[in-house]
Amino acid sequence: MRRKGSSVETLYLDLLAPAARHLGDMWNEDLCDFTDVTIGLGQLHKILHILHDEHDRHQYPVPNGLSVLLMPAPGEQHTLGLTMVSDFFQRAGWEVAGGPYASSDDPVMLIKKRAYDAVGFSLATSMGLNRLKDCITAVRAAAAPSPVCIIVGGPYFTAHPDQVTHVGADLLVQDASSAPELAQLHIGTGYGNQKARVFNH
Numbered sequence: 001m002r003r004k005g006s007s008v009e010t011l012y013l014d015l016l017a018p019a020a021r022h023l024g025d026m027w028n029e030d031l032c033d034f035t036d037v038t039i040g041l042g043q044l045h046k047i048l049h050i051l052h053d054e055h056d057r058h059q060y061p062v063p064n065g066l067s068v069l070l071m072p073a074p075g076e077q078h079t080l081g082l083t084m085v086s087d088f089f090q091r092a093g094w095e096v097a098g099g100p101y102a103s104s105d106d107p108v109m110l111i112k113k114r115a116y117d118a119v120g121f122s123l124a125t126s127m128g129l130n131r132l133k134d135c136i137t138a139v140r141a142a143a144a145p146s147p148v149c150i151i152v153g154g155p156y157f158t159a160h161p162d163q164v165t166h167v168g169a170d171l172l173v174q175d176a177s178s179a180p181e182l183a184q185l186h187i188g189t190g191y192g193n194q195k196a197r198v199f200n201h
Contacts (some may be wrong), residue, residue: 008051009177012084016044017176019081024119024124024155046079052087064093066184069116071098071107073123074131081101081154082122084176092180111142118183120151121169129156133167140168149186151179 001011025038026032032040070086071080089096097116098105107119119139123132136150152169153176166173171186173179 002051011051012048012087013177016048017081017084020044021155041080045083048080048083052083061091063092063095064184066093066117066187067095067097067115068118068120068151068180068183069098069107070096070107070120071111071122073128074122074135075128076123076154079122081176082120085120085122085153085173085179088176089180092184094180108138108142111139111148115143115146116148117187118149118151120153120179120183122154123152123156124154125156126160129163129167132197136168149183151183153179 001015020041023032023037023044027037028122052069068084068089070089072082086096086098097110098107111119121136123129123131132152139150140148149171150169151171151173152164152167153173157164157172158174161172169183
């Protein structure tokens, strides 16, 4: 696909992301075991890093003055989507902290050390839903009095968009490429007491 001219973004969104979802579906239907999923996701991560390194050599994004902390939801282990989102934020000029390997970090402590304009969490299954809700509440308290835009994504919220409000998030973004622009729009229009926004595109 690269040799035929497909963009990195196309490979992210139309190849790697659907492949990861397919692995998840096969796991849920007992068509593959934990080892199969682990090996498959490992290969997808490898491809993702190769594409990122290839693309990064030719990109010099202009900083936009905004910062985002991206974290797996508490207890979350599936981070492929978070890796993609991190890449899109970086290319849009955001200062990005955290990422897919920050699962051992405490977002509340990170927020206390410095302010971020947005904090994003990825959640794959319902097992971590209540922990994520508590985490978001604690993040907002740690950031106060400064407002912070809370973004959520991942397979669980794609299937259950009604839970975005339940966990206290501001945005659900189901398309990784649009996350930076939509977060910037939300921040630019003011936080206020707006209802959670759900964006599919």
